[in-house]
Amino acid sequence: MEVSSSKSYSVGARTAWDMFHEDDFFTRITTSCADMDNMLGGGINCKEITEIGGVPGIGKTQLGIQLAVNVQIPLDYGGLGGKAIYIDTEGSFMPERALQIAQACIEDIETNGFYRKDFHVNMEPTSFLENIFYFRVCSYTEQIALINYLDKFISDHQDVKVVIVDSVTFHFRQDFDDLARRTRVLGGMALKLMKLAKQFSLAVVLLNQVTMKYTEGSFQLTLALGDSWSHACTNRIILYWNGNERYAYIDKSPSLPSASAPYSVTAKGIRNSASNCKRVKMM
């Protein structure tokens, strides 16, 4: 009786109890790096916006391509069996690299011993590429128009499970004289992406660049697009160099503790770091 009376307060709400059990059903997208997956509680979460930022050359695009491939891992092998949308603003997507990563991904699945003889689905690297919908945008108006259009596109292609924007910053950094307008436009864009993520239960991954910011008396490296944008994502991961190693660090998350994990970029894509110390550092 009590449960039904509280539900009548508002139609369209879901109780925390229902959501608690639903979480178990949503698989996460693996990053192919076990340490990073552990840090993320399994991988990139659906229904959320994850922002990944770092200095140039740290491997953001590599991670983006890896995720676009990994989302296609069939359900039987622990993946989502879905398709990917890759929005490229900088022109850094390389099909040859995607092919290489897809090939390595298939090899990994086969060598892990789960390969079944009666597996009918064609697991060729080229079919992986077919399932990545690629959009190239050259200005911020195109970017906004595309995100407005995604609603219809994804309704027609319901098996899209990840939307990757590489990078979300690029067209907003130059030529934007009116910063207040930029904040408004970005805020509106973030809300639309949130709605997409929730409505279609997909993951949105936004890759961001870094900039210098003057805080507390010194210049520090922070993610671009300002303070208001930093609230637009559900999770934030920062990629940085520590000596010669690449590390990923959770900067913001509603349910994960702060931690960092090492990773490396290899010919096969993103993999575990090759160093001896493989433990995830808890902060």
Add this chain to the structure above:
Amino acid sequence: MAPLRSLELEFPLVDSNFQQFCASHGILSVEDFLIHDLYLLVGSAEHETTSDRLKQGIAQVLSILDGLHQPWLSGMELLEDAQQNKHILSTGCEGINVLLQGGLREGQVTELVGPSPSGKTQVCLLAASNIAKNYGGAVIFIDTGNSFSAKRIAEHVGKISDTAFKEPESQILEKIMSSILCHSVFDVFDLLSLLHQLESNLRSQMKTGSNRVLLVVVDSVSSLISPVLGSSGPYGRALMVSVGYLLKKLADENNIAVLVTNHTVGGEGGIPKPALGESWKGIPHVRLLLSRDCKSNNFNVSILKHPSMASGKTAKFVIYE
């Protein structure tokens, strides 16, 4: 403003004859009625053939208007209301409770301001779990950034475990978590219609009882309002103020505590200030500034504004895993 003829369905006295009479005096809407000189109107009604009915119509419209404004309250009535109805709800976080002399107050809008990340969502989740658990009330969580984490709520509720319960743990967990409702809203208009709907639902429900709504959380209100604020024209600000007004009305009429989160923007000299500007400053009753010690679990909170405490008081708190 509503035209007079829209009243005709419910109040047959406001018939077409009455409307015509009013129209001849230039009164077409309720607003015109308010502005017009009523003595003149009654006086000219005397000269009409259906004067009695017209005068009854005038009296009817006046009584409708009377029923719409807020009742007058004396200071004593306000004090009584505050003491009996507006309780203090503990947030579950010792540091904040101590700072606020007990916790969140029903009937007040409390705002958490802070850069990202500073623990605002965590405090909201903690308060929601605590209030659902310890006060047995319903919580409505309005989430604009998909950051509601049911897992985190379960962790908090599990920690405040009470051995006095005889029922098995999962049943308790279910009961508590079923009273926390989460809405996803991505649009300021959706938020407004949700708040209106909530208002009318609450009005038609009983105000007492163990499962009444105790807390409404909006996380975060600034991400909904920033996209519409600041463009040419006061349109955005009007929406913002309507949201604020609705939240305060909900809080006061239904004895609910309202918790909203806001982010910071760069101010002068690089010191961050709360977003949403000057017009929003006066809307929340209590404003708290949160910040996080670098990469640790220690947080600082300080009072920016409080109706009965000095601003500038600070406290520390820790959020556990």
